[in-house]
Amino acid sequence: MESSPFAGLVVSDGARESKINDIEKWAKQSVLVGRIQCMDLRQIPKLQIGDLESNIPIVQGGMGVGISLSGLASAVANEGGIGVISTAGIGMLEPDFNRNFKEANKRALRREIKKAREMTEGVIGINIMVALSDYYDLLQVALDESADVVFLGAGLPLKIPNTLLPNRSSKTVVKVVPIVSSARATKLIFQYWGRNYNHVPDAVVIEGPLAGGHLGFKKEQLNNPDYALEKILPEVISVLKPYEESFNKSIPVIVAGGVYTGADIRKFIQSGAQGVQMATRFVATHECDASIQFKEAYVRCKEDDLIIIDSPVGLPGRAIKSRFLEKITEGTKKLIKCPWKCLKTCDFKSAPYCICAALTNAKKGQLEKGFAFAGANAYRVDTIISVKKLIETLLIEYEMVAAIGARLET
Numbered sequence: 001m002e003s004s005p006f007a008g009l010v011v012s013d014g015a016r017e018s019k020i021n022d023i024e025k026w027a028k029q030s031v032l033v034g035r036i037q038c039m040d041l042r043q044i045p046k047l048q049i050g051d052l053e054s055n056i057p058i059v060q061g062g063m064g065v066g067i068s069l070s071g072l073a074s075a076v077a078n079e080g081g082i083g084v085i086s087t088a089g090i091g092m093l094e095p096d097f098n099r100n101f102k103e104a105n106k107r108a109l110r111r112e113i114k115k116a117r118e119m120t121e122g123v124i125g126i127n128i129m130v131a132l133s134d135y136y137d138l139l140q141v142a143l144d145e146s147a148d149v150v151f152l153g154a155g156l157p158l159k160i161p162n163t164l165l166p167n168r169s170s171k172t173v174v175k176v177v178p179i180v181s182s183a184r185a186t187k188l189i190f191q192y193w194g195r196n197y198n199h200v201p202d203a204v205v206i207e208g209p210l211a212g213g214h215l216g217f218k219k220e221q222l223n224n225p226d227y228a229l230e231k232i233l234p235e236v237i238s239v240l241k242p243y244e245e246s247f248n249k250s251i252p253v254i255v256a257g258g259v260y261t262g263a264d265i266r267k268f269i270q271s272g273a274q275g276v277q278m279a280t281r282f283v284a285t286h287e288c289d290a291s292i293q294f295k296e297a298y299v300r301c302k303e304d305d306l307i308i309i310d311s312p313v314g315l316p317g318r319a320i321k322s323r324f325l326e327k328i329t330e331g332t333k334k335l336i337k338c339p340w341k342c343l344k345t346c347d348f349k350s351a352p353y354c355i356c357a358a359l360t361n362a363k364k365g366q367l368e369k370g371f372a373f374a375g376a377n378a379y380r381v382d383t384i385i386s387v388k389k390l391i392e393t394l395l396i397e398y399e400m401v402a403a404i405g406a407r408l409e410t
Contacts, residue, residue: 043402044265044395047082047275049175049203049252052148054123055080057269058391059205059254061279062127062151063213063373064088065359067290068282070115075287075387077122084125084151085112087138089342092360101342102134106141113145123148125177130155131313131345139164143174151205153179154214158192165199175202177254181209181216183235190243200243203252205277206236210258212280212375214315219308222316229257230271237272260377262397280375281394284384293365295384297322297372303379309371312351320378322371328352 047057058081062068065088073083090112091097091104109126116124126142128135131154142150143163157178164176178201180186186204193200208229209215209222221227233255240251252274259265259276268276282288284298297320305321319325333352342356361370 043399045269045274047252047254048250049149049177050249052123052175052202054082054275056391056395057254057265057275058082058394059125059151059256059275059277060084060282061211061256061277062086062088062125062153063279063283064090064127064129065092065356066090066363067288067294068127068279069289070112070119071289072282072285072287072387073112073124074116074119074122075285076282076391077116077120077124079388079391080122081391082123082125082149083116083120084127085109085116086127087142088127088129088132089356089360090138092356102137105134106137109138109141110145113142113147125149125151127151127153129153130157133342136161147174149175149177149202151177151179153205153207154216156185156189156192158189160193160197165197177201177203177205179205179207179256180236181207182232183239185216186236186239190239194243194246200247200249200251202249203254203274204236204240205254205256206232207277208232208255208257210376211256212318212378213373214311214313214317215308217316219316222308229255229268233268233271233273258376260375260380262394262399263401265394266398266401280378280381281390282387283374283378284381285387285390286384287387290363291365292384293367294362294372297362297367298374298378298381299384301374301379301381306374306376306378312353312355313345315345317373318376320372320374322367324358324367324369325371 045057047054060068060072060076060081060083062084064086068084068086070085073085076083087105087109091101091108094104094108097104113124124147126147128138128142128150130152132138139150139161163173167173178189190200206229207216209217209227215222217227225231233253236253240253244251253272254275254277255268255273256277259268259278260281265276283290284295288295301320306318307321309317309319309325311317358370362372
């Protein structure tokens, strides 16, 4: 049997990175061949959002259109993380979507939450884009179906329904977690909530420039170290401190965008985050709700296949290169008939294609008619495994890197 790099571990600062790479490889191999049957989880902290607790500090990022539904979310929740259903385009496969997209979306979301509840007793979250034209409708469904937490991104969630505020017993019905890309956005949200609602969100997700999908940065900021997640994290923590004191509550920070290994999780938790959000890693799992063709696009992609595109909704996005995107770059325009305008910021009359239709096609495996969004580390995916095996790998990596840190501190 291959010896563990964990045995007799004594490393210098200079050898840390090399040893961590060895640990990542060994942990993956150990899990895949079944050599690790149980783990000591004492090292990795739980994620506490008010009175809501997940056993591990991992949030599965919401992925539309139809990539993270009840199948993936329930599998992550069963392993102790927070499983997240994405609402973006969730009703696209409903028979009446073109005629009544709002009702189709509400029906599909309600069904996916119920299905998730049947498959898990763990924590289930709902990702809702503020930019969706039926944002408030979907938010109400999440509340009606007793979701544990809502993650609100792609816009500033300033105006909120009273049902999101604490009830007479001072308890919130659902935890509210905005997704931001800067300390400035964090401050705007918390100032507005504090002044207008005498209440503030329960946690914050910071999404950095290495994330997949639509990005909350300008193109020129994506490779600028001043906008790196490591730089934004302490700035957001500083913004939140006075609100923690004023409202007498802990406001955990969850980081996202480029978090790929257990070593990454450990690094950010050591830097002050209470949890991480990961999406790319969960695409290449058996339980992911996308087609096998979509998942295999991740397995096949190389680093130079990951490109930044101009989305029809006015934001840059990171995606896997495809013939569809090449045609768009060459000037091809797809005929769009849009009876619903699902995104507030989409100018469908001048858009070269319907992004919701393209992403739905990709979800179904029709990549010649669409494309897959992906994070900057998607090229590192080399196999499709179960959610259980993936999380086991991440936890082993975390434990072993923690051991390196302990040795260096002594």
